[in-house]
Amino acid sequence: MTMIFHILAANSLITAFAAVGILMWISGAISKYLTFGRIHGSAIAIMLGLVLAFFGGLATGGEKGVADLPALTGIGLMGGAMLRDFAIVATAFEVDVVHARKAGLIGAVALGLGTVVPFILGVFVAAAFGYTDAESLTTIGAGAVTYIVGPVTGAAIGASSPVIALSIATGVFKAVIVMIGTPFVAGMIGLNNPRSAMVFGGLMGTVSGVSGGLAATDRRLVPYGALTATFHTGLGCLVAPSILYFTVRAIIGS
Amino acid sequence: MTISGVALLAICTLLGGLLGDLLGVALGVKANVGGVGIAMMFLIAVRLWLVRHGLLSRGLNTGVEFWGSFYIPIVVAMAAQQNVVAAAKGGPIVVIAGAGAVAVCFAMVAMIGRLSGRIETMDEIEAREAIEANVPHFKSGRVG
Numbered sequence: 001m002t003m004i005f006h007i008l009a010a011n012s013l014i015t016a017f018a019a020v021g022i023l024m025w026i027s028g029a030i031s032k033y034l035t036f037g038r039i040h041g042s043a044i045a046i047m048l049g050l051v052l053a054f055f056g057g058l059a060t061g062g063e064k065g066v067a068d069l070p071a072l073t074g075i076g077l078m079g080g081a082m083l084r085d086f087a088i089v090a091t092a093f094e095v096d097v098v099h100a101r102k103a104g105l106i107g108a109v110a111l112g113l114g115t116v117v118p119f120i121l122g123v124f125v126a127a128a129f130g131y132t133d134a135e136s137l138t139t140i141g142a143g144a145v146t147y148i149v150g151p152v153t154g155a156a157i158g159a160s161s162p163v164i165a166l167s168i169a170t171g172v173f174k175a176v177i178v179m180i181g182t183p184f185v186a187g188m189i190g191l192n193n194p195r196s197a198m199v200f201g202g203l204m205g206t207v208s209g210v211s212g213g214l215a216a217t218d219r220r221l222v223p224y225g226a227l228t229a230t231f232h233t234g235l236g237c238l239v240a241p242s243i244l245y246f247t248v249r250a251i252i253g254s
Numbered sequence: 255m256t257i258s259g260v261a262l263l264a265i266c267t268l269l270g271g272l273l274g275d276l277l278g279v280a281l282g283v284k285a286n287v288g289g290v291g292i293a294m295m296f297l298i299a300v301r302l303w304l305v306r307h308g309l310l311s312r313g314l315n316t317g318v319e320f321w322g323s324f325y326i327p328i329v330v331a332m333a334a335q336q337n338v339v340a341a342a343k344g345g346p347i348v349v350i351a352g353a354g355a356v357a358v359c360f361a362m363v364a365m366i367g368r369l370s371g372r373i374e375t376m377d378e379i380e381a382r383e384a385i386e387a388n389v390p391h392f393k394s395g396r397v398g
Contacts, residue, residue, distance in 0.1 A: 020327045023330060024326075042330070046330055046333045047333075049331070050336060053334050053335060053337075054338040054342065057339035065334050067334070076335050078328060079332035079333070080332075085290050087328045088290055088294070088325065089267045089297055090325070092293075092298050093297060093319060095298055097298060097302065106366065113362060117359065118358070118359065121358055125347060125351040129347045140347070143351070165340070168337075168340070169340050169348045172337060172340065174352040174356055177352055179333060185360050188360075189364035189367065190367040193376055194379075200363045203359040203362055203363055203366075208332055212329045212333060215326045215329050218376060226291075230288055230289070230294070231291050237278075
């Protein structure tokens, strides 16, 4: 038994390939036999991944889901920012320049709206829960943009640690909802063409949510969504601690 | 050679990341601004250039496409290492702010889609391209 664990831990990335592959086989079977193909196999795989991350987090008390289990540290490398970005860039090979260029302006509009609208919503929710200081309101609002914008903003304007944790949780929850929810609402919101995928990427923002959600909906849409989503966090980090913070402060007058 | 594709992809990713960091510093932001997006644009530009000069080899294609097709398993691994416990523990404010933001954004995707008129769906594009592929003619910057 210890020998098995040793070989799994020593080849962590290979173990991750095998583990994810098995997970996707199971998901494919569930998709085919339990949902009769109605829910995409990759959507089920992503959901199972999140469920496993929940139990992994409970079991280890760590922050990185199943990647905190010694035998599965490779999942952390495989699903980490390095390989994720590498694979996202690779999908650009399938981008049709004509379609991307046509949607350029509308993508930029979506990007702006996708930063300001969730921010305002987050600020109102925070206010409804009794936060009154500009720092906390701004940080929670920024968390509703993405889970990176939240802590970056909070650290920049000096919000308290629990508020920063709350903003991260809000952003992560948003990413999770986007991953799970997108395939279910895709038909309703017209997510079946390159342009709406670019609008979607700009509005939703969270790269993990967008890429996961689109992957579960239609693999061909991923590069278009990723193209705009990747600017979202940068834009959020730019305007949340500056323009948006000053606006909030001016409005509540402190 | 397959490695040329992988190396090309790596160089584009690194250059994009570097420019994204520089852009972040220039704007005074503690984050990478659009690094992945810039890298994607590099790769798109390089592909166009290669196609135009007839240098897009099968091996090079394989090297890039492998990583593109590896994307979903990577996303599954990413999902499996999220801090789901923290997200679940945050309580009602997290749920309301998170779900609310998503709901509003979904609605806006639908609205922008309706406002800007109908557009070919992915299926229609592929169907049309399949028909066009049977008609031999040259189209700039595209590979069959």
